[in-house]
Amino acid sequence: MLDLKAFQKITYGVYLVSSRCGDILSGCVVNTLTQVTTSPAQVTIAINKQNYTTEIIRKSGRFTAVVLSQSAMMELIGRFGFHCSRDTEKFESFRTRVDESGVPFVCEQASARFSCKVVSSMDAGTHIIFLGEVEAAEVLDSTGPMSYAYYHQIKNGITPPRASVYQPEPAKGYRCRICGYVLDSDTVPDDFVCPICGRGKEHLEKITG
Amino acid sequence: MLDLKAFQKITYGVYLVSSRCGDILSGCVVNTLTQVTTSPAQVTIAINKQNYTTEIIRKSGRFTAVVLSQSAMMELIGRFGFHCSRDTEKFESFRTRVDESGVPFVCEQASARFSCKVVSSMDAGTHIIFLGEVEAAEVLDSTGPMSYAYYHQIKNGITPPRASVYQPEPAKGYRCRICGYVLDSDTVPDDFVCPICGRGKEHLEKITG
Numbered sequence: 001m002l003d004l005k006a007f008q009k010i011t012y013g014v015y016l017v018s019s020r021c022g023d024i025l026s027g028c029v030v031n032t033l034t035q036v037t038t039s040p041a042q043v044t045i046a047i048n049k050q051n052y053t054t055e056i057i058r059k060s061g062r063f064t065a066v067v068l069s070q071s072a073m074m075e076l077i078g079r080f081g082f083h084c085s086r087d088t089e090k091f092e093s094f095r096t097r098v099d100e101s102g103v104p105f106v107c108e109q110a111s112a113r114f115s116c117k118v119v120s121s122m123d124a125g126t127h128i129i130f131l132g133e134v135e136a137a138e139v140l141d142s143t144g145p146m147s148y149a150y151y152h153q154i155k156n157g158i159t160p161p162r163a164s165v166y167q168p169e170p171a172k173g174y175r176c177r178i179c180g181y182v183l184d185s186d187t188v189p190d191d192f193v194c195p196i197c198g199r200g201k202e203h204l205e206k207i208t209g
Numbered sequence: 210m211l212d213l214k215a216f217q218k219i220t221y222g223v224y225l226v227s228s229r230c231g232d233i234l235s236g237c238v239v240n241t242l243t244q245v246t247t248s249p250a251q252v253t254i255a256i257n258k259q260n261y262t263t264e265i266i267r268k269s270g271r272f273t274a275v276v277l278s279q280s281a282m283m284e285l286i287g288r289f290g291f292h293c294s295r296d297t298e299k300f301e302s303f304r305t306r307v308d309e310s311g312v313p314f315v316c317e318q319a320s321a322r323f324s325c326k327v328v329s330s331m332d333a334g335t336h337i338i339f340l341g342e343v344e345a346a347e348v349l350d351s352t353g354p355m356s357y358a359y360y361h362q363i364k365n366g367i368t369p370p371r372a373s374v375y376q377p378e379p380a381k382g383y384r385c386r387i388c389g390y391v392l393d394s395d396t397v398p399d400d401f402v403c404p405i406c407g408r409g410k411e412h413l414e415k416i417t418g
Contacts, residue, residue: 002343002345003321005321006321006346007244007323009222009354010242010321013219034255036338038373038374039334125248125249129331136210137212138210139215
């Protein structure tokens with residue numbers, strides 16, 4: 001028995017993970033940041049092997065994780081969570097800083113940041129788990145962190161197929177091929193703009209079966 | 210710069226992890242359960258190497274993790290979180306079931322359970338990270354999961370020194386040597402019973418410095 005609803009009882013936050021290798025910047029959204037030890041302070045993140053950010057972390061051995069605030073906008077989450085850093089400049093629309101190791105991180109709509117050096121990793125199949133020693137940690141604002149439940153229930157956020165916790169769901173209407181957003185309608189207006197990834201009508205496909 | 214307050218912005222739930230090796234049962238509390246992949250469904254837990262439960266998981270290669278409900282009582286958390294399975298029968302005071310692999314789990318005050326086979330592990334210093342393939346998952350009740358923030362803010366819960374997220378804090382008064390509970394008082398009544406671990410006055414030590 002594997003009731004998928006059981007997995008929805010696990011509690012998470014929402015985090016932006018960024019990295020840098022030379023001139024290449026990358027970033028994505030994860031819900032899997034966890035502190036695992038206190039002395040020294042170490043955290044893990046689970047991240048899909050196909051993510052460009054994973055490649056950059058592997059090359060550079062560094063990542064910076066930002067805790068998104070409850071006030072974070074869908075535009076920020078959509079930009080980092082539903083586009084690929086290979087072909088999208090993710091950082092330019094947001095206020096950023098560069099940490100002690102030269103890794104950029106978004107410093108708005110964010111509660112805290114952790115700058116980490118990768119000290120170990122574990123293969124988990126589709127994903128890899130990076131163990132990072134936290135070399136710098138900083139509170140960015142006093143607002144509370146966004147929980148994954150809040151992201152779903154209040155912000156109407158969706159989970160992309162590459163996420164650790166993705167669950168395919170039966171749906172009808174039209175689905176955005178870029179980000180998975182579902183438009184629950186029989187028709188699509190010509191000026192449709194995806195509320196998650198910002199793409200147009202041409203990226204929608206009719207959901208069948 | 211390593212601002213410890215930044216770590217308090219990470220979001221967690223509260224979980225009971227149990228295991229069994231022959232006639233030996235063990236269980237403890239963790240805040241580090243995370244789903245890391247969907248196909249197959251896999252989760253990680255970070256757990257202190259000194260915990261007896263860690264030894265039993267290593268020997269048996271199995272663990273069952275239960276998501277505590279928001280309604281879970283401090284007695285349950287105190288029993289599993291602040292005693293050692295070596296010298297305490299943790300399960301007898303609570304309603305339990307045995308999963309498909311013979312591992313007991315608490316089925317009251319709990320939202321869901323995951324029965325896992327260990328497929329890999331990673332050394333993280335004081336802690337070990339177990340990667341478990343979820344062989345059975347089940348919703349236990351419809352109440353919401355307890356978040357770690359709720360545990361602290363609403364239930365006045367404390368974090369024991371062996372936890373992944375332990376932060377030493379300056380304190381005054383008396384500290385329970387068993388569970389770390391701090392009695393903020395200049396005197397201790399003779400009939401003192403620790404509200405967390407249930408021990409008496411003889412286990413308190415005066416906080417100095």
